[in-house]
Amino acid sequence: MSKTFYETAAIDYANAAPHIGHVYEKIICDFLARFHRLDGYETNFVTGTDEHGEKIARAAKNAGQKPQAFVDYVSEKLFQPAYQRLLISYDDYIRTSSERHKRFVQEILRKVYEAGDIYYAEYEGLYSVGSERYVTEKELVGGILPGDSEPPVLRKEANYFFRMEKYRPWLVDYLHEHPDLIQPQAYRNEVLEMLKEPIGDLSISRPRERVPWGIPIPWDENHVTYVWFDALLAYVSSLASRGLFEKFWPYAWHVIGKDILKPHAIFWPIMLKSAGLPIYRRLVVHGHILAMDGRKMGKSLGNAVDPLALADKFGVDAVHYALLRDTTLGADSPFGEEVVAQRLNADLANDLGNLVSRVRTMLLKYCGGVLPEPSSPDSEMARAGVALAEKVRKEVDALRIHLALEEVLQYVRSLNRFINETKPWELARDESRKKELEDALYTVVEGLRIASVLLEPALPTKAKELRAALGLGDYTLAQTETWGLAPAGTRIPQEAPILFPKLEARPEPAPQAERPAADGLITIEDFARVDFRVAEVIKAEKHPKADKLLVLTLDVGDHTRQVVSGIAQYYTPESLVGKKLVLVANLKPAMLRGVESQGMILAGEDAQGRIVVVSPEKDMPPGTKIR
RNA sequence: GGCUAUGUAGCUCAGCCGGUUAGAGCACACGACUCAUAAUCGUGGUGUCGGCGGUUCGAGUCCGCCCAUAGCCA
Numbered sequence: 276m277s278k279t280f281y282e283t284a285a286i287d288y289a290n291a292a293p294h295i296g297h298v299y300e301k302i303i304c305d306f307l308a309r310f311h312r313l314d315g316y317e318t319n320f321v322t323g324t325d326e327h328g329e330k331i332a333r334a335a336k337n338a339g340q341k342p343q344a345f346v347d348y349v350s351e352k353l354f355q356p357a358y359q360r361l362l363i364s365y366d367d368y369i370r371t372s373s374e375r376h377k378r379f380v381q382e383i384l385r386k387v388y389e390a391g392d393i394y395y396a397e398y399e400g401l402y403s404v405g406s407e408r409y410v411t412e413k414e415l416v417g418g419i420l421p422g423d424s425e426p427p428v429l430r431k432e433a434n435y436f437f438r439m440e441k442y443r444p445w446l447v448d449y450l451h452e453h454p455d456l457i458q459p460q461a462y463r464n465e466v467l468e469m470l471k472e473p474i475g476d477l478s479i480s481r482p483r484e485r486v487p488w489g490i491p492i493p494w495d496e497n498h499v500t501y502v503w504f505d506a507l508l509a510y511v512s513s514l515a516s517r518g519l520f521e522k523f524w525p526y527a528w529h530v531i532g533k534d535i536l537k538p539h540a541i542f543w544p545i546m547l548k549s550a551g552l553p554i555y556r557r558l559v560v561h562g563h564i565l566a567m568d569g570r571k572m573g574k575s576l577g578n579a580v581d582p583l584a585l586a587d588k589f590g591v592d593a594v595h596y597a598l599l600r601d602t603t604l605g606a607d608s609p610f611g612e613e614v615v616a617q618r619l620n621a622d623l624a625n626d627l628g629n630l631v632s633r634v635r636t637m638l639l640k641y642c643g644g645v646l647p648e649p650s651s652p653d654s655e656m657a658r659a660g661v662a663l664a665e666k667v668r669k670e671v672d673a674l675r676i677h678l679a680l681e682e683v684l685q686y687v688r689s690l691n692r693f694i695n696e697t698k699p700w701e702l703a704r705d706e707s708r709k710k711e712l713e714d715a716l717y718t719v720v721e722g723l724r725i726a727s728v729l730l731e732p733a734l735p736t737k738a739k740e741l742r743a744a745l746g747l748g749d750y751t752l753a754q755t756e757t758w759g760l761a762p763a764g765t766r767i768p769q770e771a772p773i774l775f776p777k778l779e780a781r782p783e784p785a786p787q788a789e790r791p792a793a794d795g796l797i798t799i800e801d802f803a804r805v806d807f808r809v810a811e812v813i814k815a816e817k818h819p820k821a822d823k824l825l826v827l828t829l830d831v832g833d834h835t836r837q838v839v840s841g842i843a844q845y846y847t848p849e850s851l852v853g854k855k856l857v858l859v860a861n862l863k864p865a866m867l868r869g870v871e872s873q874g875m876i877l878a879g880e881d882a883q884g885r886i887v888v889v890s891p892e893k894d895m896p897p898g899t900k901i902r
Numbered sequence: 903g904g905c906u907a908u909g910u911a912g913c914u915c916a917g918c919c920g921g922u923u924a925g926a927g928c929a930c931a932c933g934a935c936u937c938a939u940a941a942u943c944g945u946g947g948u949g950u951c952g953g954c955g956g957u958u959c960g961a962g963u964c965c966g967c968c969c970a971u972a973g974c975c976a
Contacts, residue, residue: 461907633938695943
């Protein structure tokens with residue numbers, strides 16, 4: 276097996292600033308790239324920005340800029356500096372508006388055209404600008420595509436189409452012949468499921484008069500390339516433009532988010548096949564980062580975490596480590612400051628950093644600051660240490676990065692245990708046991724050398740600093756499989772900064788209200804925490820799965836809310852519409868029989884169990900605060 | 903509506919082809935120790951292994967149905 280590794284992170288759509296989701300993916304890739312480099316693979320890691328398309332042209336217009344100026348800004352001032360600050364070790368950054376990319380796309384288009392896989396046809400349908408594609412009636416909810424901000428428009432245009440459907444049987448066979456192509460397996464199943472139905476042909480162009488911002492179709496100046504055909508090819512154009520295609524392309528891994536599975540798992544292999552290029556080796560699909568409460572993260576929800584702020588506060592290494600250790604690839608994972616603080620303090624500061632401190636102090640105190648010559652090369656610690664790399668390789672290969680890291684941390688903990696058991700401070704009091712003391716300290720240093728190398732892909736700066744604090748340099752992964760490579764006689768630096776200073780998650784966690792006093796009375800402050808509002812019922816319907824529940828849509832002044840209420844036995848939906856009620860507006864949302872309830876309606880229940888809702892005595896506008 | 907995945911201690915997760923008293927880390931409590939970043943090490947718990955039923959000598963692990971969650975398709 277050739278020791279060559281090519282890896283791509285998805286190229287980011289250049290219409291806004293990078294967020295934690297972008298960063299998460301890049302950090303996964305960075306880990307894999309660094310791991311392979313350490314393991315002796317000739318490695319190339321690429322990412323970039325996807326800069327064409329109608330949406331970007333619009334965003335540029337809104338910003339009062341020409342498209343090129345706009346994407347230059349987003350790519351050069353937002354994405355690249357963020358990734359550099361976060362030490363994402365890409366070898367090339369490919370931008371789809373670059374000349375090298377455009378030339379390559381046109382070359383491939385021509386090839387596919389000449390192979391007879393592109394035809395010209397007229398199409399009329401509903402087009403969503405937000406999603407940059409034609410949509411079907413069935414997809415719409417209330418005349419609008421979920422996720423879009425405006426309804427689709429009727430459009431009729433002649434476009435070029437790529438004969439994708441023709442390749443569907445081939446792709447199904449290919450996936451069966453290559454069961455490991457798409458990972459984790461769940462996503463492979465999903466793709467096979469999609470391929471059971473016709474996938475149709477893919478529109479790959481847009482008329483230039485409408486969308487001037489794109490790569491011209493080489494044989495027809497009146498059309499530009501559609502965004503996916505353009506963007507996916509960046510993975511290859513990066514290599515081709517650097518003369519590295521032959522060398523790296525056959526070993527390609529793509530890392531993507533689950534939201535762009537279809538283009539990567541279906542469009543892309545078929546494009547490659549049609550263009551006569553080899554298919555990539557692996558498609559690694561990761562899940563999304565969620566807010567700490569398990570809900571989606573979003574700027575509008577106000578629960579987004581800023582990756583750069585995290586790095587400023589906790590350090591780049593802690594962000595890498597926490598993101599890798601506390602997420603499961605493929606699944607969605609909650610993430611936030613608490614997670615970083617927790618990992619930084621428990622794993623990095625207490626277990627690892629403190630271990631370095633204690634062994635350094637002892638070497639300086641008991642051995643004159645010089646790494647002693649070990650006398651017994653064989654020990655339990657030694658055997659476990661040299662076996663570690665293989666365990667880690669196995670987990671990384673299975674994309675269980677969080678378990679790979681845990682494997683190393685367990686070894687680190689065993690080193691702490693080893694010190695507690697050998698008690699070097701006692702050995703130091705007895706001159707006749709000097710040999711034992713020296714062996715013990717050497718063992719810990721050597722164990723730390725191994726652990727630091729194995730952690731290096733997740734700790735881009737601190738792993739080196741850790742070794743420097745012990746007077747050691749760099750080693751390859753293979754060099755962790757031999758015990759005793761830390762050279763005896765090495766001078767331990769007199770001074771070394773604390774590797775991982777501990778930090779609190781949040782300086783101002785609002786102290787939760789004390790429990791109610793014994794007399795059952797609450798304070799005025801307790802009461803003030805509840806936000807009561809006047810709300811008008813604008814819609815009411817029966818809960819699809821529960822007899823006692825009604826699903827109400829409420830006007831709360833500046834917005835509407837959906838609230839599920841258990842009053843169906845006493846109120847018909849019709850009787851409620853137009854009524855003004857009292858809403859608890861800041862109640863934590865809950866799922867009631869599968870329907871989300873964003874608050875609750877005040878109502879009283881008498882001894883017979885009859886329920887009566889509370890309503891303002893005189894009319895008040897929706898949204899009015901009640902105290 | 904159809905399909906897929908997930909559902910294991912408070913939290914995050916591990917449990918391979920079914921087999922002994924179901925595990926780890928974190929958090930919590932107590933103890934030991936002092937070389938160390940009030941660090942480390944040891945000890946400690948209830949877990950209906952989502953629910954119900956089935957196959958089996960035996961199921962967290964297989965099968966069926968149901969529930970919840972995420973997602974895909976229509």
